[in-house]
Amino acid sequence: MFARRCLLISLLFTCISGSADSLDTLLKPLTNHPGWNALLHFRPSGITGTLTSEADDTNFFLSRNGSSDAYAELRATVEAFLIPVTIKNEHADNAAACRFPARYHWIKQQLEGKLKLPNYKCPTFKSWLAGFDAESLTLIYPASYLNSPSSMYGHTLMRINTNTTSSTDLLAYSINYAATPDSSDNEFVFSWKGLTGGYPGELSVLRYYKKVKEYSAIENRDIWEYELNLNEEEVAQFLRHSWELQQIRFDYFFFDENCSYRLLTILDVATTRFQINNHFRISAAPVDTIRLLVDQDLVSTTSYRASMANTFKNHVDQTPENLQHLSIQLVDDPVSINSPPYQMLSNTQKAKVLELAYGYIRYTDKRDDIPTKNRSRDSLALLSARAKLGITSPYDTIESPIVRDDEGHDSSRVTIGASHFDKDSTLTIGTRIAYHDLLDPSEGYPEGSEIEMGDIELRLENNGTLKLEKLEVLNITSLSPRSLFFSPLSWRISTGIKRYQNEQTDFALAYLDGGSGVSYPVAMGLFYTLAEAELNVDRQIGKGYAGGLGFQLGYLLQTSAAQGKFSYQYRDFLVGGSYVIQKTELSLSFNTSHNTQIRFALNQMEINRDGNLNIDIQYAHYF
Numbered sequence: 001m002f003a004r005r006c007l008l009i010s011l012l013f014t015c016i017s018g019s020a021d022s023l024d025t026l027l028k029p030l031t032n033h034p035g036w037n038a039l040l041h042f043r044p045s046g047i048t049g050t051l052t053s054e055a056d057d058t059n060f061f062l063s064r065n066g067s068s069d070a071y072a073e074l075r076a077t078v079e080a081f082l083i084p085v086t087i088k089n090e091h092a093d094n095a096a097a098c099r100f101p102a103r104y105h106w107i108k109q110q111l112e113g114k115l116k117l118p119n120y121k122c123p124t125f126k127s128w129l130a131g132f133d134a135e136s137l138t139l140i141y142p143a144s145y146l147n148s149p150s151s152m153y154g155h156t157l158m159r160i161n162t163n164t165t166s167s168t169d170l171l172a173y174s175i176n177y178a179a180t181p182d183s184s185d186n187e188f189v190f191s192w193k194g195l196t197g198g199y200p201g202e203l204s205v206l207r208y209y210k211k212v213k214e215y216s217a218i219e220n221r222d223i224w225e226y227e228l229n230l231n232e233e234e235v236a237q238f239l240r241h242s243w244e245l246q247q248i249r250f251d252y253f254f255f256d257e258n259c260s261y262r263l264l265t266i267l268d269v270a271t272t273r274f275q276i277n278n279h280f281r282i283s284a285a286p287v288d289t290i291r292l293l294v295d296q297d298l299v300s301t302t303s304y305r306a307s308m309a310n311t312f313k314n315h316v317d318q319t320p321e322n323l324q325h326l327s328i329q330l331v332d333d334p335v336s337i338n339s340p341p342y343q344m345l346s347n348t349q350k351a352k353v354l355e356l357a358y359g360y361i362r363y364t365d366k367r368d369d370i371p372t373k374n375r376s377r378d379s380l381a382l383l384s385a386r387a388k389l390g391i392t393s394p395y396d397t398i399e400s401p402i403v404r405d406d407e408g409h410d411s412s413r414v415t416i417g418a419s420h421f422d423k424d425s426t427l428t429i430g431t432r433i434a435y436h437d438l439l440d441p442s443e444g445y446p447e448g449s450e451i452e453m454g455d456i457e458l459r460l461e462n463n464g465t466l467k468l469e470k471l472e473v474l475n476i477t478s479l480s481p482r483s484l485f486f487s488p489l490s491w492r493i494s495t496g497i498k499r500y501q502n503e504q505t506d507f508a509l510a511y512l513d514g515g516s517g518v519s520y521p522v523a524m525g526l527f528y529t530l531a532e533a534e535l536n537v538d539r540q541i542g543k544g545y546a547g548g549l550g551f552q553l554g555y556l557l558q559t560s561a562a563q564g565k566f567s568y569q570y571r572d573f574l575v576g577g578s579y580v581i582q583k584t585e586l587s588l589s590f591n592t593s594h595n596t597q598i599r600f601a602l603n604q605m606e607i608n609r610d611g612n613l614n615i616d617i618q619y620a621h622y623f
Contacts, residue, residue, distance in 0.1 A: 023115075027078060030110055031071040034275055038268040039103055039241070040066070040073060041250075054257060054265075056200075057249040062096060077103055081117050098122035102240035102269055125243055132173055134235050136161040139226040139263070139299075140174065140208075141290055142215035143405055144446060146478045152451050153435060154286040154405070155215075156260040159208050159225070160239070170209035175242050177203050177262040179252035194254040201252030201262060203245045212305070220309035224405060226290060229300040230271060238270035255453070260286040264293075273298065283411075283453075285434050290406040304400035312359045314398040316485060319352050324484055327356040334378050337385060351394045354386040360485055401444075408444020409595055410622040411435045417599070417618030419459065421501070428469065428618065430457035438477065438565055439589040440622075441597060442558035448479030448490075448519060448526050455496075468508055471497040479519040479528050479556060490519040490528055500581075500607060509538035515552060525557035525564075534571055542577025549574075550581075563589045582606045595622040 030036055042051040053060070053067040060066075062080050066073035080096035081104055097104040097120040108117050138159040146152050157176040159169065179199040181190055193199050215221045230238070245266070250257060261284035264276040274296045280289070293299050306314070316324060323345075329336045330353065336342065342353065361379050415430040433454035436445050455472035473496040480488035493514035500507060515532030530552045537545045554567035564587065571581040585603040592598055601616040 023075070023078070026111060026114055027074050028071065030107075031074060033110070035106055035110075035269070035272060036070060036074060038265065038275070039106060040070060041265055042070060054250060055248060056251050060244075060248045062100075074107075078107060078115075081107065083118075093122060093124040095120050095122070098125050100244050101125055102237055102244050105237065105240055106269075128243060129236075129239055132160045132239060133162045134160050134239060135163045135232075137228045137230055137235055137238060138169075139228060139290065139293065140211070141224040141226065141286060141405065142211075142219075142221040143224070144449070144451070145215075145219050145221050146446075146449060146451070146476060152476065153254075156263055156286045156289065157211060158238075158263055161227070170207075170212060172208045173205055174208040174211055175203060175205055175263075176211065177201055177259045179254075191254075194252065197251035197253050197257070199252045200249040201257070201259075202247070202249065203242060203262075205242075205246075216305060216307045220307045222307050222310055223305040224290075225303045225305065226293065226299045227301045227303075228267075228293070229298050234270040238266055241266050241269040256280065256284050258284060258286070260284055260289040264289050267298075271298075283433055285411050287406050287408070288411050291410070294406060302404065304404075306398045308363055311398055312363050312485070315352075315356055315359055315395050316483070318395050319356055321484075323349060323353050324356065326353045327360065328484065330354070330357040330382065331360055331378070334381055337381075347389050347391055348394045351386060351389050351391055354382050354389075355393065355395065358382040358386065403443040405444050409436075409441045413440075413620055413622050415457070415599075415618045415620045417616060420615040422612045424462060426462065427460040428457055428616070429460070430455070430469075430618075432456070437475070438479075438556060438558070439563045439587055439599060440620075441589075441591045441594075442563055443560055447558060448477075448481065448528075448556060450475065450477045452476075459499075467499070468497060469499050479526050481519050481521045481526055483521070489516055490530065491516040492530065492532075500605075504610060505540075505607065507538065507540050509536050509541065511536050517552075522555070524559075525555055527555050529553050532569070532571070534573075536573070536577070541579075542573075544576070546573040546577030546579070547575035548572050548581075561591055563591075579608050580606075582609075582611075589620075596620065597622075 037051065041054045043054055044050065045052045050068075051070065055061075055067065058067075061073055061076075063069065063072040063076035066076065077096065077100065083096075097117075101122065104117070104120075111117075138161055140157045140159050142155050144152055144154045155178075157174050159172050159174045161169070162172055178201065179194060180202050181193070181199050185193065212223065216223055250262060252258065261276070261280060264280075264284075268274075268276050274292070276292075279292055290299075319327070326336075326342055326345075329339075330342075342350065345353065358379060361375055361382070365375060411434045413430075413432040415428070417428045419426050419428050431454075432452060435451050435453065437450040437452055437455075438448070440450075452472055452475040455470070455475065457469040457471075459467045459469045461467060472494060475492075475494040475496070477492040479490045480486075482488065491514070493512075495510075495512045497508050497510050500509065511534060513532060513534035515530035517528060517530035519526045519528040521527075532550050532552055533548070534550070535545065535547050548571045550569065550571040552567060552569045554565060557564040565585070566587075567583075567585050569581075569583045569585075573579050573581070583603060583605045585601065587599065587601040587603075589597050589599045597620040599616070599618040599620060601614075601618075603614050603616075605611050605614070
């Protein structure tokens with residue numbers, strides 16, 4: 001051991017060529033280098049903004065204080081790299097340079113001509129890297145999926161494009177960062193742990209087609225692909241650092257340290273053209289990270305991959321209603337292919353009926369994940385009948401949406417407005433962390449859906465008093481229209497603090513409410529009806545809490561220029577308190593630019609039939 005230490009100390013001085021400077025002199029200037037901070041995932045934390053690493057795994061550090069001391073980790077890393085290959089065999093995969101190839105590459109570049117590092121062969125790492133045959137990277141964005149708390153804002157992963165021209169995109173590898181949850185946790189526990197960092201986030205490498213199957217076929221999510229404008233060296237460094245992060249734990253947070261944020265911090269290592277730490281201090285919605293890449297000119301091309309559900313819906317839209325019914329008949333009773341209504345059709349019409357019937361079976365089998373032998377037999381029969389027609393597909397190829405998801409309005413919002421209530425006029429100011437509501441500009445967002453977090457509105461009274469009008473901690477709505485082929489449930493859930501006000505009362509209370517029902521397309525919009533329940537908590541009501549049941553009826557209109565909503569809510573509180581609330585609301589919003597809007601609202605809230613008309617006008621700015 002003594003001889004080994006002497007050899008290391010000797011090496012530290014003899015490897016410094018042409019200078020008497022100490023190792024400290026060489027390394028100190030690199031301590032605060034953005035490249036080194038990126039390699040360690042250092043980020044300002046706390047009130048003082050002290051730089052500490054986001055990695056929550058001691059295996060990521062070579063120094064005992066490496067998670068908070070950038071110089072200590074740099075010194076320990078260089079010392080580990082300088083151990084002669086005669087002591088640490090050059091073929092050993094557990095050598096520090098093989099565990100941290102991105103660090104080794106970066107330090108070697110920074111100290112070129114000043115410090116000579118031993119060469120390591122690292123056979124396992126180099127075999128892993130060569131297996132990608134990487135040429136470029138494509139950021140993959142599966143759109144938002146409201147039925148999963150971890151994916152309600154969308155998701156991102158990275159596809160590694162190969163140099164081999166015979167390979168397809170689907171066979172390429174992808175790098176995915178995601179939470180690793182406990183399979184026994186229910187949705188509530190899953191959401192809570194995801195919001196508070198209760199799960200480890202880990203990097204994984206898998207074939208891209210597996211993720212396409214998961215997102216496009218099973219969860220019915222459209223996929224956007226953004227090829228990144230990176231050079232060969234930047235791609236290689238991205239992969240080197242991805243190797244370093246395998247099996248390394250980072251606490252996963254849905255809101256900020258999520259899939260998109262972590263991938264962009266790896267890009268920070270690959271390229272110095274932008275630094276992620278300067279852009280996402282509070283939240284990192286996946287679509288916002290894509291906007292950043294576009295703004296930084298790091299996206300060269302984009303492409304669209306429609307989900308199985310949207311492809312099928314596109315075929316339904318191109319099919320007359322009478323042929324849709326025939327398709328359903330074929331699914332329910334395959335023998336009806338011999339019926340006169342089908343036999344009298346032209347070959348083009350038959351092709352539409354058969355393709356629609358087959359598409360419906362395929363869609364429902366993927367959705368329910370329970371294909372049966374009879375369904376497989378029916379599918380083969382439909383394909384056989386379709387092949388005998390001998391004509392090309394009668395359906396037009398589905399086109400990319402005119403507005404991409406990342407081209408919608410920005411996620412955060414501030415509002416300023418005026419409110420008139422009971423002969424008094426007040427000013428209102430508000431802000432929202434994320435992300436979209438039903439009256440926001442609708443282009444680039446799923447129809448009939450809203451996801452909001454941290455929506456706060458304050459009211460400035462005439463006497464100078466500032467009151468909390470509302471605080472929506474979480475607000476999710478999914479109004480999914482029903483049709484002949486689709487029968488989804490519409491639902492909503494909301495929690496936070498809201499103010500009840502009429503001539504006799506004016507107080508804020510905590511609430512949790514939600515409901516489920518159905519929506520139907522009507523007159524260019526959506527008509528919906530929901531059965532709802534609500535729990536209110538406050539010292540001024542009943543026993544300190546009150547539970548009620550009720551319903552909501554509404555109509556929603558969303559266009560490229562304006563949005564409108566009319567709704568009526570009824571609540572009868574019988575548990576813990578006794579009162580009835582009715583609320584009628586008419587809201588209109590007009591999009592004045594990509595990120596600005598004017599809103600008008602009329603609402604009448606009655607508590608036990610006592611209420612007043614409230615008129616609001618607001619200016620909204622998205623950022």
